[in-house]
Amino acid sequence: MRFPSLFRLSSSLSVARQPHLSRHALNLLRMASTQASAFGLKDPSLIKFQGFIDGKWVDAKNGEKISVTNPATLEELGTVPDMGLSETKEAIDAASRAFPAWSRTTAKHRHDILLKFYSLMKEHHDDLGRLITLENGKPLAEGKGENTYSASFLEWFAEEAVRTYGEHIPSPISNSRNVVIKQPIGVVSILTPWNFPSAMITRKMGAALAAGCTTVIKPPPETPFSALALAELATRAGVPDGVINVVPTLKNVVEVGKEMCENKMVKKVTFTGSTPVAKLLYGMAASTLKKVSIEAGGNAPFIVFDDANVDEAVEAAVICKFRGSGQTCICANRIYVQSSIYADFASRLAEKVAAFKIGNGLEEGITHGPLIHSRAAEKVARHIDDAVAKGAQILVGGKAIPNTSFFLPTVLSDVPIDAQINKEETFGPLASLCKFETEEEVVKLANDSDVGLAGYFFSRDVGRVWRVAERLEVGMVGANTGAISQAVIPFGGVKESGIGREGGHGIEEYMNTKLIVFGGLGMHG
Template identity: 45%
Template sequence: MTVADREALVVERVSKGLLIGGQWRDAKAGGTFKVEDPSTGSVLCEVADAGVDDAFDALDAAAAAQSSWQRTAPRERGEVLRRGYELLMERQDDLALLMTLEMGKPLPEAKGEIAYAAEFFRWFSEEAVRIEGGFSIAPNGQARFLIMRQAVGPCMLITPWNFPMAMGTRKIGPAIAAGCTMVLKPAQQTPLSALALADILREAGLPEGVLSVLPTTDPGGVTEPLLRDGRIRKVSFTGSTPVGRKLLEQSAGQVLRTSMELGGNAPFLVFDDADLDAAVEGAMQAKMRNIGEACTAANRLYVQSGIAPEFARRLSERMGALKLGRGTEEGVQVGPLIDAKALAKVQSLVDDAVGRGAKIAVGGGPGDGDGYFYRPTVLTDVPQEAELTSTEIFGPVAPIVTFDDEQEAIADANDTEFGLVSYVFTQDLGRAFRVSEALETGMVGLNQGIVSNPAAPFGGVKHSGLGREGGRVGIDEFLETKYVGIGGV
């Protein structure tokens, strides 16, 4: 089988319809939309384009299934997730190829995402049987307190294109474990991973109606009516801050539970006592994971003045050596950006920085070929007023800003409306604690460039979001607490 034949077969195997009430079907209006390969600009396939009537059918299915699903034994819910984990790992190669075709990341990185995504199912399969309540005696001894934890109810899950499998499992996993039904709206650019995941869950034994999947080119038209309906009780969203604000407004009318994982503007602080090799390696991880198209990506690299030239030299050498190309090709380390709009945005931010005095150490322009490629770029002498210090770059561009002392670094790092993650490299234990406590972010990578882990709580503060995903607290987002006061005892 040729490479092209295998790619075509992987795409062909995926259901292209809407999953509603356990059945694959066409959109009621009959519409479809094209899914593009960002490395070539060619069309991979067409999938059904959901409309508002389809959305209400999905909500009807979720509402009808909620009562029986939440009464399902926790062990049974956990076993569905466990089987889902095993199937994801068994099909890692094909699922990774599918992801690379629809969003561009290099194949080894896509395989890593499938493993990461699967871990959310394994983690929450174990949490399903650990949902705890409580019992206590009232302080005056005249009553008893019974505390119950119950499923919040039908959920609207909205996932982004940059981690199309992992963001699905990170939301679906705790919802299944808690006993919630779901309507999932994947990103328009990457519906195939979500559709493949839905098929795996059906095979794993998820009952009909518990999960519906609605690919659509009209996300607002599909989601807003559901949020205002009253039967959806929670919305979980990963995406941009502007869209998150709009969803919060739409959720307010029905006072919905919300989880918002929004934009980032991660500072990456390197102090002069840092292990420079470790700092450069951490910068490569924090900047270049997923081609820089990650909310956790290092967006502003603050380096203490005395070591900034050497740090920039080493980072530029590493960035310049990365192989750019189609993610399915051998040895490729940097794939294309998601679309033409993303490519234009990255170039505009680089042009703005250079126009304000920044210097291009390496890269600085689009790559060759028909796809949406941008060369890995390092900018030095970046002024604080450059637009990319306040805007999420979402591309392979590393801007280096210098600082003189600890307080200046903290002030610059916190000078943003965002607060998702920050990174700190230092070998001074006291400084590590001081800076980690002072940074206004929900997560800190201390001497490491990757913070994401299914067993740890993921989320931000300020305009980077509400709530946490993963870890022991991840399932809490899908549970309500009920108190029963017992008298006459």
């Protein structure tokens, strides 16, 4: 913000010129203006302190609030309503009422609105990226990177909207025609995590809107402001009232989640989060046999064979393991290195990690931010303590910073196979190095998991590349790369990592396939 005093003056004047607003609305506008100045946002109206139902910004009926803090400073950013069952039902009702009209709009109309939405996200790129950093803690470059990634889903699904083709199936019955069409499934419940507060919403919402569905979104209580900013931009883009609804909740998360899964007006549930929660929601949705797509936990293997380019493998491990301070579902969690290059790889990786600069993501030069909260740091510490007790060595890091959510990026060597980190996703800045001897051995180790979201490996042997890529029991493979996320790919896992696919042709997850058989088509006259 170049001229904060001028900005505050213009903001207060704009508030004063709206005498038709209630005192409560005026207070909210003043709060948004003040917070936008404190946040460094150029557009104060992107910060919302209310939920969004049927095109209106509303509070929780019981007046309860959720305090949202900056994980880097532990300072309160602001509050949002802690909504409950009543508000959730209202949101679902609103989405149900809006569905008939929205579902009958042309694909081209939805395409145009989504592209306008995409353009607005690009126009407000700096503000949206900064908002992500403030509530999530990731460095500003990553926050802006997420906004670009998030917007790309709207662009992709805008184009998918006009390509929801049906088909004609030749009939074995005379004078008959089989026609298959695709139709929007209905109201969609969207439940998302805090690690990508914007992109996990647009990956689902973009597909739903493109298909002609309406939505109810439960954002994570740690990072609700990004979701609410998206609702604001959707309105500006021309998304009608009731098509997007946002219900923040914390204390009432169980009853809200249950309603979003069991309400008969909801026809589809989509969730990204942990496997235990996914199983609970899946069971609830089964009560009415809803369509479900789930992207749950991972435990990604990262394999480095002795014929790999070690420099490229180290660079990829840095990106794949430590992006978002290790708080991504496709982060490398178990790093297996063939014995002949193990020492070289370990020393090079440790050297890279030692050069990281952790701190407030808004500060210049910061490479890694805090974990989302102290509980996340405690889990990393438990995994380190367990591995060290079983014989692992700390090459770099290994400690939390007291009274903060920061944990020093860590590399462990000689981690035994039975260490907890090899059985459970850490979700933190901890690289665990294990030694292996043969291809057969490491593939068996990599597949020894109940989950299978992503897997990575490095090798310059073409035959091995195909063999290992096909044998890894995961939904996505990075062969000689640590970066696989794109809007255009089918994103999802196997085993207990989930059901269905997002991105790519994910619009199919939000549509019903209908067969129409036309009879009586014989020639006459």
